[in-house]
Amino acid sequence: MLSHCIDRILMNLANLEGSSQPVNEILAPALQHIQEHYAEPLELDALASLSLLSPSHFIRTFKKYLGCPPHEYVLQYRLRQSKHLLQTTADSIETIAEKCGFNSASHFARAFKHVNHMTPTDFRHLDF
Template sequence: MQIVDTGVLTPSFMDFSLPSEFAKSALYYCPQFGQFICNRDYRIERNSIDQYLLIYINSGSLCIRTDGMTAEAHEGEIALFDCRKPHCYWCPDKVDFYWFHFNGASSKQYTEYLTERFGLVHEKQPMLSLKDQFRTVVHSAQYGMSTQFASMNEHQISIAVHSILGGLASQTVRTTVISELLAPALAYIHGHFADDISLNDLAEMCGISKSHFIRSFKRYVGCTPHEYLLQYRLRQSKRLLLSSDLTVEQIAEDCGFNSASHFARAFRQETDISPTAFRAISF
């Protein structure tokens, strides 16, 4: 279709899809998609649309401002943001990019999770072929809309969107930082989960301040140190419940809980059943 947005050059294209009711209720779906080649006259500014936006920069750069953040995405990088909030993006010189609006499934949760941890722009990840997933979304949607079977690619498109979001969540920088920065703290938690563990001690093991440790842990592990310790203790308690004859009271003590009642509350909050009921399950 002809594109009337200022600054969008030939051979750019865009199109629209009409997701099925099943896609809207169960899948990721992409109501708008395209590939734009733009000059410095390109600028989009909106108050809100009820969608999320993923962009892959083929060449050049694109500036983005939303939710109090400003960033610039360059070749090989991916931008992700929530279009329900006021937002603006523009081309400082020249840019070629794939883009698609998406919604459905866990779009809101994934976008919030990734933005909180990594910001608006995700750096180039050579180990991840996410550009191929963008091509899948854009060209599958384009092909589907050119036939009478427009819904036949909805599952493939949803898988591709999920692959992009999952790929961003498991960026290689995460593994590197965990290995180089947070490994001492994680190793100590694994070996001393039954003991009292202080944030100050963990931060000191990693050679960073307490505040830096908490921020880094949250960003690269995906939860706070306290949440990680609790989850690890509960994981060990499940193993003991199923593989030993220890009492619930003894398991609570061996896994670092203050009391059996504290253990039972934490266990029920996590699993919706009591430790005793869990022990009775046949897996």
């Protein structure tokens, strides 16, 4: 529970600052695209082309500057957005899953539980 409180504080601070962490300028267009289109299917080739890199070089550059591959970053970004929706809306789990780019509510719930060690419903009921 303490971890989730800290996550909430950090998420609010990030929203207040209005900008993400400084990154290599080459990755900026791809990161901007992820932030604007995270609810849509995101293709590695398209993200790489936004940065004017081949897919393999894009993955290496992404891991170098952000510490994780693009797929993991997108998943974490979607999960952060889902936490915000779980805390601030009464939307159903299915609706939140759809709004955050997951193919199904069950896929969303599995990913959420794997990362947060609790279900989305349990997270929603935490008092912050």
